[in-house]
Amino acid sequence: MDTATGVDVEYVDVAAAPARASFRLQRNPEDGSFFGVLQLPAGQQTLTATAYGLDDAVVASGTITTTVVAGRTSIVRLTLYTEVPPAPDHGPIITSLMVPKTAVLVGEQLALSATGIDPDGDPVSWLWESSCPERLLTPTEPSTLWSAIQPGTCIFNVTLTSNGLSDSVTFSIESVVGDGTADVTVAVLRPSVVTGIRLETDPVCDVARSALDATCRAKAAPGQRVSGQVEIALGGSSHPSWIEVFDDCGGSTETSSLSVSGTVGTENFTWTAPQLSGVVCLLTGRIVDATADQMAVSVLVDTPTVSETFAMDDVRIASYRDGKRAAASYTWDDGTASSFAIAALFESLGMRASFYIIPGAITDATWARWRDVLARGHEVGNHSMTHINLGNTSSEETISYEIEGAQRLIEEKLGAKPDVFVFPYSSYNALSAEIALRSHLATRNAGPFVAGYGYRVLPVDSGSTTAAVNAALADAITAGAWFVTAGHGMDGNGFQPVTSQLLSEHLAFVAERQSQVWVDTFRNVALYRIARERLNVRIAAISARAAALWLDGMLDAPLGAIPLTVELPFLRIPGAIRVRDALGRELPFVVANGVLRMELRQGEEVLVEIED
Known part of the structure; x- marks a missing residue:
């Protein structure tokens, strides 16, 4: 008797009728078959072979009819197949x-x-x-x-x-809130069976024959191509040549040749889901042989929802505007005459700079030029009334005059209240720091508002080189830091002024890296980062195909008006995306580096919709 892998047959009995004779066959140790010779009366006899496994359980049986001739031996061969386990049910x-x-x-x-x-x-x-x-x-x-x-x-x-x-x-x-003899041979074989189907969905669907539930818990999108495998256990002495894979919902499949290793066969396939939505497909793997064993898994084909399209728990406010890796701000102190040439140089490259002036030293004729600089998009900030050392001063009246008095004068002359104060000589004490931050939103000197941001201030002066300034910016970009320079003038005007050649060469270096670095005034970068720390972005699915985003928190002007860049990571890229405001107006957005990027302000709510 030849037994297939995994079949435990203990013994085989043969009964003859109408002779009413029975006989237990012997096992052939070479090939696993069972054999024996039965003494039977001449004439037609029906032989029934029964194979028994452990605990005398019947594992296979079969019947054959033969004619026994007196004085001769009839050769009788019978092949039995063990039973195939049933295919699993499909869960809801x-x-x-x-x-x-x-x-x-x-x-x-x-x-x-x-x-x-x-x-x-x-x-x-x-x-x-x-x-x-x-x-x-x-x-x-x-x-x-x-x-x-x-x-x-x-x-x-x-x-x-x-x-x-x-x-x-x-x-x-x-x-909240055989009278001749019969030589009988019985072969008990297990047929080849499908033992599992695997689909490379997300997450992977891997269903074994022994599973209770053959429903995939991951769904496929309409028209999605999904790789998969059908695995079989080989039985008997012959192997099937291939496995067919098909569905019942109008999709299509492509299969490769059957690969065999030992007693295991594997066939790879690609299934293209139908262009339908909300249907359940039974994907079947069938062995092409006499037994035609098969099993199927059920897969939901449906248009992905927003929660299956976006990593909604990972929505965030970008560290810098437009999702740039780093930021750079160029600041100039004292309000020197060369400031106006510096502003023009920045404008020629589409950039803006920050100028911190000493209002007590500005003549009436010069205020008009500073108003023009401010109108062209540069920052004009506060560098104290008379440029005294505020780290050595203990008089609150004097400090208030130098800081708050200068702020009021600048606002009176320019029509805009400066939000940033820069300490003369970079010197301050606890009292001057307190007064500066109660009247201004930020200071250029390192303080609480820049903690944890890789804030870097690089003095630039007559001793600086283009290579050194470029290297410092490159390091800041690599670190994702905020790069800030502090200078006083250009081409012989101001304290240790830089040359226009150095500044031009460096700004050309910056221009080549504007896809990585956000170049803006100190005020704009500082206010963005303060608002980013005090607001949180929220997202909620309002339907299967749409999600709402808004900023949680409440800031006073000007912080409340700062546009923040929101990044929503993708799990998959949909066929189409729309971003609209509460009035239904289309809003701009960018898809790049695996995220959906848009601008959002306090008090706004935007709707992100997907289509496939």
Whole structure:
């Protein structure tokens, strides 16, 4: 008797009729078959062979009819197949879940609903459960109502069950507030069987023959190409030549040749899902041989939702505007005469600089030039009234005059209140720092508002070289830092002035790297970073295909008006994206480096919609 791999046959009995004779065959140790010689009366005899496994369990049986001739030996050969295990059932699938809000007010009622399907059409049952004491109105229906009666976070679970198999989704809501002889040989063989199907979905669907549930919990998008494998256990002495793979929903498959290693066969395939949405496909792998064993997995083909398109938990405000890796600000102190030539040089490259003036030293004729500099987009900030050392001064009256008095004078002359103060000689004490930060939003000197940002101030003067300044900027870009230079003038005008050649060469170096570095005034970068620290971006799915984004927090002007760059990482790239404001107006956005990037201001809410 030849037994296939994995078949445990202990013995084989043969019974003859009508002779009413029975005989236990012997095992052939060479090939695993069973044999024996039966003494039977001449004439037609029906032989029934029964194979027994452990605990005398019948594992296979078969019948054959032969004619016994007196004085001769009839050769009888019989092949038995062990039984093939049944294919697993297909569990139900929750196809959609509608949760209007993930944050509600105490006492607010929320309608929750879900849809689902059983691939085999079996009856299904629903169960809604909550970790909170509030009662769900209809917990065994597809839709239910729930009201929050106390603040906190409630964990919900909805389960769809069919024939003991289930699918579930968990989410949270926060509420605030042979007379001759016969030589008989019986071969007991196990046929080749499909042992598993694997689909390279996200997450991977890997269903074994022994599984209770053959439903994939990852879905495919309409028209998506999915790689997969069918694995079989080889049985008997002959192997199938190939495996066919097909679905029942209008998709298509491409298969490769069967690869065999020992007793295991594998066939790779590519399945293209149908251009349909909301359908369940049975994807079947079938062995092409006499037994035609097969198994199938069920896969939901549906248009991906926003939560399957975006990594919504990873939404963030970019460190710098437009998602740039670093920032650079160029500042000039004292308001020297060469400041106006410096401003023009920056403008010629589409850049802007920051100038910190000493208002007590400015003549009436010069104020008009500073108003023009401010109007052209540069920053004009406060460098004290008379440029005294504020680190050596303890008089609150004097310090207030130098800082706040200068701020009022600049506002009076230019029509714009400066938001940034720069200490003369970079010198300050606790009192002068307190007065500066109560009247200004930031100082150029390192302080609490720049902690953790890799803030770097590089003095530039007559001893600087282009190579050194370029290297410092390159290091800042690599580190994702904010690069700030501090100079006083150009071409012989001001304290240790730089040359226009150095500045031109460096700005050309900067221009080549503007895809990586955000070049802007000190004020603009400082206010962006302060607003970024004090606001949080929030996102919520309002339907299967749309999500709302907004900034959580409340800042006074001018911080509240700062546009912040929001980045929403992709899990997959949809066919089309729309970004609109509350009035339905289209808003600009950028798709780059695996994220959706847009600008958002305090008080705005934008809607991101996807299409495939």
